[in-house]
Amino acid sequence: MIAQKDSTRALRDLTHILKLAYSGEQAAAFAYRGHWRSLRREDERVAIRKIEDEEWHHRRQIAVMLAELGERPSKLREARTWVIGRSLGLLCHLSGWLIPMYGAGKLESRNVREYESAARFAWHGGRREWVDCLLTMAEVEWDHERYFRERVLSHSLGARLPLWAPPPPRERIRSSFEQDTGVVSSEAFQTV
Numbered sequence: 001m002i003a004q005k006d007s008t009r010a011l012r013d014l015t016h017i018l019k020l021a022y023s024g025e026q027a028a029a030f031a032y033r034g035h036w037r038s039l040r041r042e043d044e045r046v047a048i049r050k051i052e053d054e055e056w057h058h059r060r061q062i063a064v065m066l067a068e069l070g071e072r073p074s075k076l077r078e079a080r081t082w083v084i085g086r087s088l089g090l091l092c093h094l095s096g097w098l099i100p101m102y103g104a105g106k107l108e109s110r111n112v113r114e115y116e117s118a119a120r121f122a123w124h125g126g127r128r129e130w131v132d133c134l135l136t137m138a139e140v141e142w143d144h145e146r147y148f149r150e151r152v153l154s155h156s157l158g159a160r161l162p163l164w165a166p167p168p169p170r171e172r173i174r175s176s177f178e179q180d181t182g183v184v185s186s187e188a189f190q191t192v
C-alpha cells in the first residue's frame, strides 16, 4: 500500500515538473531565438541556434509524455512563457553581449537538476521507459550550461563576475541516478 502511495506521489510530482518544463522550454527557445539573432559572431549564432532547436526538441518529447499521462499544459502558463520568451528575445538586442550569456548559463544549471528530478520521479512512478530520455535531457542541459559558462568566462568582465555554482561532472547525472535507484540506466530503459 505504501509503495503504491509513493508511486502515485512520484507520478504527480513528475506531472508537475513536466508541465512546468514544457512551458519553460518554450520561454527558453524563444529567448534563444532572439539571442542568436542579436549576435554578430557566426560561431555563436550557430551554437545558440542549435541550443534553441534542442529546447524545441525537449518540448516535443515532453508533449508526448504529458499526452500519455492524459495531461495538458496550462494555457495560462503557456501564455505567460510565450510573453517572457519573446520579451527576453527582444531584450537581447538591447542588453549587450554579456547579460544574456550570463542569464542563460544560470538558468541552464537549474534545468539540469529539474530533469534529474524528473528521471527519479519517472522511475518511482512506474514510467521507467522515460528515464533514459529524461537523463539525456539533463545531459543536454548540462552541455548548454557549459557552453554559456565558457562564453561568460571568455569575457574580460564576465571572468571577474561571481558565477553560479557549477553542476557536478556530466557523468554524475547517470552515476548518481544509478546509485539512488540501484539500476544501470543504459541497460534498463528505452528512449522516447
Ligand SMILES: [Fe+2]
Pocket (backbone or CB within 6 Å): 025, 054, 055, 058, 111, 141
Ligand atoms: Fe531544454
Ligand SMILES: [Fe+2]
Pocket (backbone or CB within 6 Å): 028, 055, 108, 111, 140, 141, 144
Ligand atoms: Fe537548455
